Amino acid sequence: MRRYILRRLGFALVSLFLLSVTIFFFVRVTGDPAVLLTEPGASQADLDAIRQQFGLDQPLWVQYGSFLAHLLRGDFGQSFYYRTDVLELYLSRLPASLLLAAVAMAFSLVIGLPTGIVAAVRVNGWWDSAGKIFALLGLSMPSFWVGLLMILFFSVYLGWLPSSGSGTPLHVLMPAFALGWYFAAAHMRLTRSSMLEVLGSEYVKLARLKGLPEALVIAKHAFKNALIPVLTLAGINLVLMVNVAVVVETVFAWPGVGRLLYEGIAFRDFPVVQATVLLGGVMIVTVNLVVDVLYAMIDPRIRYE
Amino acid sequence: MTGSRAAGLTLAWRFAAFRSEGFPLLPTLILLTLALVAIFANAIAPYNPEVGVLGERFRPPAWQAGGSAEHVLGTDHLGRDVLSRLIFGARVSMVVGFTAVIVAGLLGTVLGILSGYLGGWVDQVIMRITDTWLALPALTFAIFLAAIVGPSEMNIVIILAAVYWTRYARVIRGEVLSLKERDFVRLAIVAGCAKRTIMRRHILPNVLNSAIVLATLMLGVVIVTEASLSFLGVGVPPPKPAWGLMLADGKKGLMAGYWWLTVLPGCCIVLMVLAANLLGDWLRVKLDPQLRQL
Numbered sequence: 001m002r003r004y005i006l007r008r009l010g011f012a013l014v015s016l017f018l019l020s021v022t023i024f025f026f027v028r029v030t031g032d033p034a035v036l037l038t039e040p041g042a043s044q045a046d047l048d049a050i051r052q053q054f055g056l057d058q059p060l061w062v063q064y065g066s067f068l069a070h071l072l073r074g075d076f077g078q079s080f081y082y083r084t085d086v087l088e089l090y091l092s093r094l095p096a097s098l099l100l101a102a103v104a105m106a107f108s109l110v111i112g113l114p115t116g117i118v119a120a121v122r123v124n125g126w127w128d129s130a131g132k133i134f135a136l137l138g139l140s141m142p143s144f145w146v147g148l149l150m151i152l153f154f155s156v157y158l159g160w161l162p163s164s165g166s167g168t169p170l171h172v173l174m175p176a177f178a179l180g181w182y183f184a185a186a187h188m189r190l191t192r193s194s195m196l197e198v199l200g201s202e203y204v205k206l207a208r209l210k211g212l213p214e215a216l217v218i219a220k221h222a223f224k225n226a227l228i229p230v231l232t233l234a235g236i237n238l239v240l241m242v243n244v245a246v247v248v249e250t251v252f253a254w255p256g257v258g259r260l261l262y263e264g265i266a267f268r269d270f271p272v273v274q275a276t277v278l279l280g281g282v283m284i285v286t287v288n289l290v291v292d293v294l295y296a297m298i299d300p301r302i303r304y305e
Numbered sequence: 306m307t308g309s310r311a312a313g314l315t316l317a318w319r320f321a322a323f324r325s326e327g328f329p330l331l332p333t334l335i336l337l338t339l340a341l342v343a344i345f346a347n348a349i350a351p352y353n354p355e356v357g358v359l360g361e362r363f364r365p366p367a368w369q370a371g372g373s374a375e376h377v378l379g380t381d382h383l384g385r386d387v388l389s390r391l392i393f394g395a396r397v398s399m400v401v402g403f404t405a406v407i408v409a410g411l412l413g414t415v416l417g418i419l420s421g422y423l424g425g426w427v428d429q430v431i432m433r434i435t436d437t438w439l440a441l442p443a444l445t446f447a448i449f450l451a452a453i454v455g456p457s458e459m460n461i462v463i464i465l466a467a468v469y470w471t472r473y474a475r476v477i478r479g480e481v482l483s484l485k486e487r488d489f490v491r492l493a494i495v496a497g498c499a500k501r502t503i504m505r506r507h508i509l510p511n512v513l514n515s516a517i518v519l520a521t522l523m524l525g526v527v528i529v530t531e532a533s534l535s536f537l538g539v540g541v542p543p544p545k546p547a548w549g550l551m552l553a554d555g556k557k558g559l560m561a562g563y564w565w566l567t568v569l570p571g572c573c574i575v576l577m578v579l580a581a582n583l584l585g586d587w588l589r590v591k592l593d594p595q596l597r598q599l
Binding site: 011014015018019022023026027036136137139140141142144145148149151152155156157163240243244246247250251261262264265266270273274276277280281284285288 | 433434436437438440441442444445446448449450451452453525529532533536537538539552555556559560562564567568571574575578579582583
């Protein structure tokens with residue numbers, strides 16, 4: 001077990017290393033980093049000062065070393081626009097993103113689980129076909145368009161919900177639904193296939209032979225076991241939601257990290273863009289590591305692969 | 306005479322066979338129509354998509370009160386004809402979508418074959434990069450790259466290819482690993498073929514099916530990503546008529562209830578993505594039984 005965890009940890013560290021190299025590489029190679037790291041419209045003197053400060057005249061590996069050293073100290077630079085530490089800025093936006101992701105996750109599970117179960121229980125039936133169409137639409141309709149349509153319907157025509165901003169519980173409903181929409185389809189598909197697998201298993205057959213009512217078989221024996229892979233995916237998706245909400249947060253002016261990324265682009269605030277992408281990557285690598293280790297703890301077969 | 310007739314019959318028979326196997330006729334027709342619209346945009350579009358008349362801003366579609374037959378689908382905030390912009394938008398989506406899918410496919414297939422066949426440190430390097438890049442959310446990664454290189458159609462294609470080649474590489478490598486152990490490859494090695502020859506003549510033709518299936522499935526993903534980037538202002542630069550850009554512009558008239566600026570471009574995106582997904586699903590089952598569980 002310890003060996004397995006160490007190996008996984010090693011992979012995660014390699015991933016983080018490659019992530020930092022990727023970010024570093026693209027910034028240095030695709031253009032003049034001095035232009036990216038200074039405010040728009042900076043003078044030649046400012047550019048030279050930045051080159052000096054970041055050691056852009058030094059060899060690449062020296063530059064990478066100091067880049068990494070800054071990151072490890074939690075120093076992601078200063079935001080040009082907000083004039084504050086980028087990490088602080090990011091952390092101040094994180095709670096809003098987590099709230100949005102949590103509500104979006106609730107939506108996606110409330111929609112995805114029941115439809116997935118019904119589709120599996122009535123496989124190849126009418127419900128299953130309807131579920132397939134729903135899953136296809138979920139994957140084909142961009143979340144931000146869903147958001148725009150909701151604004152049109154619920155804010156402009158009906159006047160029920162606020163179209164943008166935050167503050168009241170009503171504000172979170174539309175962005176969360178738009179964000180959860182795509183994931184609902186993914187959760188439905190996994191619930192369906194996971195349920196189908198469990199329903200074909202020996203212990204479900206036994207439960208039926210015992211004469212248990214079908215509803216009890218599905219609820220107690222099948223669903224509980226089918227839930228494991230779905231919850232794992234949901235855990236990973238929760239972290240993913242925080243990081244893919246850029247467009248939805250922009251549509252609804254929701255003050256999360258996605259909106260921060262958008263502002264970073266709009267104001268040409270490069271340190272903010274860089275930090276948001278890096279921290280998002282760190283989050284995802286970490287959650288993948290946690291899931292791997294938890295799985296190995298539950299299922300010993302994985303450790304000896 | 307007879308020859309051409311027989312050929313015609315064979316074609317008809319093939320078509321019938323396709324139909325009976327659930328050939329997705331409608332999605333194919335949609336994609337073909339969009340392709341034709343994209344090619345002949347100049348001839349079909351009633352107006353210049355980039356020039357508007359400010360006196361004719363926010364005209365609703367013809368069937369609504371205040372609309373006129375001059376602008377069948379209305380006009381936007383600069384008085385540009387929406388129908389013309391949608392037609393030219395098909396060209397942008399088609400060109401960016403197909404080019405990006407093909408460039409990413411070439412890159413991913415070549416690296417996947419190298420990784421799978423050569424093994425060793427080449428495999429380690431390519432797969433570790435693939436893992437890391439797959440871990441980054443595609444959209445965030447694309448935004449990051451777009452923020453560095455700046456918006457242009459050419460850059461969008463490069464960015465999308467840089468982000469999505471990993472998907473091909475992962476799958477193709479897996480296939481190569483099993484192909485490598487097959488008898489015809491072993492025989493080629495015994496016969497003294499060079500590694501390059503084996504990869505090109507024996508491995509590549511056998512992974513092409515998977516690459517084509519993946520490319521079709523990726524088309525939808527790539528188009529949505531392009532639309533998202535354009536919507537955020539880091540994709541296709543204005544005043545080019547890209548559907549994602551039209552949605553961003555449409556937001557300006559949303560609160561006033563100018564629904565056509567939001568509903569219509571979105572419908573075009575969904576139509577194209579849906580068609581690509583349906584066709585991809587069918588191809589997957591048809592061409593590549595191994596990918597069925599994907």
